[in-house]
Amino acid sequence: MSAARRAATVGLLAAVTLVLSYVEHLIPMSVAIPGIKPGFANIGVLVTLYTLGGGYATLVSLIRVLLAGLLFASFSGVLYSLAGAAAALIVMLLLHRAKIFGAVGVSVGGAAAHIFGQLAVAACLMGGVVFGYAPWMTLAAIATGGINGVIAALVVRALPR
Amino acid sequence: MGKAAGEVRIFKKADLFVIAAALIAAAVGFILVFTRPAGEYIEIAVDGDTIATLPLDRDAQYELPNNVIAIENGEARMEYADCPDLICVHHAPISRRNETIVCLPNRVTVTVRGGRSDVDAISE
Structure with missing residues (x-):
C-alpha cells in the first residue's frame, strides 16, 4: 500500500469510527443497567487493527477520543473515554499479538478492559464505591464485545485486499 | 490491504478463555454485591468528599445544585x-450496605453505609 493510500485509509477509518461514536450517542441506552454502551466505535478500531496494524489502530482510537470528546462530551467525559480507550487498546494489542485469539476474543477483552479503565478513573475521582457497577458492565461487555468482534471480522473480510 | 486482511478469524478456541475470565470476574462481583447486608444510612458525596449523611428509615429529600x-x-x-x-435517575433504589448510585457528570455519589456489623460494634 502506498503512503498516500495508507493516509487516506487511516483518515477514512478514523471518520467511520467517529461516526460510530456519534451513532452511539444518539441511541437511548437501556435504563435498567447504568453505564452500558454498545461500544460501536471499537468496530472501527478493530478493523484498523486487522487491516493496518496496532500503530494505526492506536492513532484511530486517539483521533476518535479527542474528536468525539470535543464534539459530544465534557472534559471529564474525555478523561473517562481516554482511560477506557487506552486500557482497551493495550489489551487488544496484546491479545492480537498473541495470535491465538479470534476477533471475538480480542473485542471482548478490549470491552472488559474499557470498563476497568473507566472505573479506575471514576474511582480516583469519587472513591472505590463505583465498582458496584462492575459486574453488570462486565456481563454487558461480553455481549457487546462479542457482537462488535463478529461485525469487525465480517467487515475486514468484505474489504478489498 | 496486505496479507493480514485474509487471516481474520471470527472465533478461535482461546476466545473462550477471554469470555470465561470475564464471566468469572462478573460472578465474583455479583456474589460480593448480593451478599451485602442492609444498610442504615446514606452518605452523599461530591468529588469524593462526604457532604451529608441521612438515615434510611426516615423519608427525606436532599437537594444539591x-x-x-x-x-x-x-x-x-x-x-x-x-x-x-x-443514568443515575434510572438506577434502581439502593438499600444494601456499600450499594451506590453515581452521577458521573456531576461527580455525585450516594452510598449506603452502616449495617449489622457496624451496629454490633456500636452496641458492644
Whole structure:
C-alpha cells in the first residue's frame, strides 16, 4: 500500500469510527443497567487493527477520543473515554499479538478492559464505591464485545485486499 | 490491504478463555454485591468528599445544585439530575450496605453505609 493510500485509509477509518461514536450517542441506552454502551466505535478500531496494524489502530482510537470528546462530551467525559480507550487498546494489542485469539476474543477483552479503565478513573475521582457497577458492565461487555468482534471480522473480510 | 486482511478469524478456541475470565470476574462481583447486608444510612458525596449523611428509615429529600436525592420506604434513589444521560435517575433504589448510585457528570455519589456489623460494634 502506498503512503498516500495508507493516509487516506487511516483518515477514512478514523471518520467511520467517529461516526460510530456519534451513532452511539444518539441511541437511548437501556435504563435498567447504568453505564452500558454498545461500544460501536471499537468496530472501527478493530478493523484498523486487522487491516493496518496496532500503530494505526492506536492513532484511530486517539483521533476518535479527542474528536468525539470535543464534539459530544465534557472534559471529564474525555478523561473517562481516554482511560477506557487506552486500557482497551493495550489489551487488544496484546491479545492480537498473541495470535491465538479470534476477533471475538480480542473485542471482548478490549470491552472488559474499557470498563476497568473507566472505573479506575471514576474511582480516583469519587472513591472505590463505583465498582458496584462492575459486574453488570462486565456481563454487558461480553455481549457487546462479542457482537462488535463478529461485525469487525465480517467487515475486514468484505474489504478489498 | 496486505496479507493480514485474509487471516481474520471470527472465533478461535482461546476466545473462550477471554469470555470465561470475564464471566468469572462478573460472578465474583455479583456474589460480593448480593451478599451485602442492609444498610442504615446514606452518605452523599461530591468529588469524593462526604457532604451529608441521612438515615434510611426516615423519608427525606436532599437537594444539591444539580441533583435531588430522595429516601422513601427505607430505600434511596436519585430523584433528579440535570445531566443529559440520567443514568443515575434510572438506577434502581439502593438499600444494601456499600450499594451506590453515581452521577458521573456531576461527580455525585450516594452510598449506603452502616449495617449489622457496624451496629454490633456500636452496641458492644
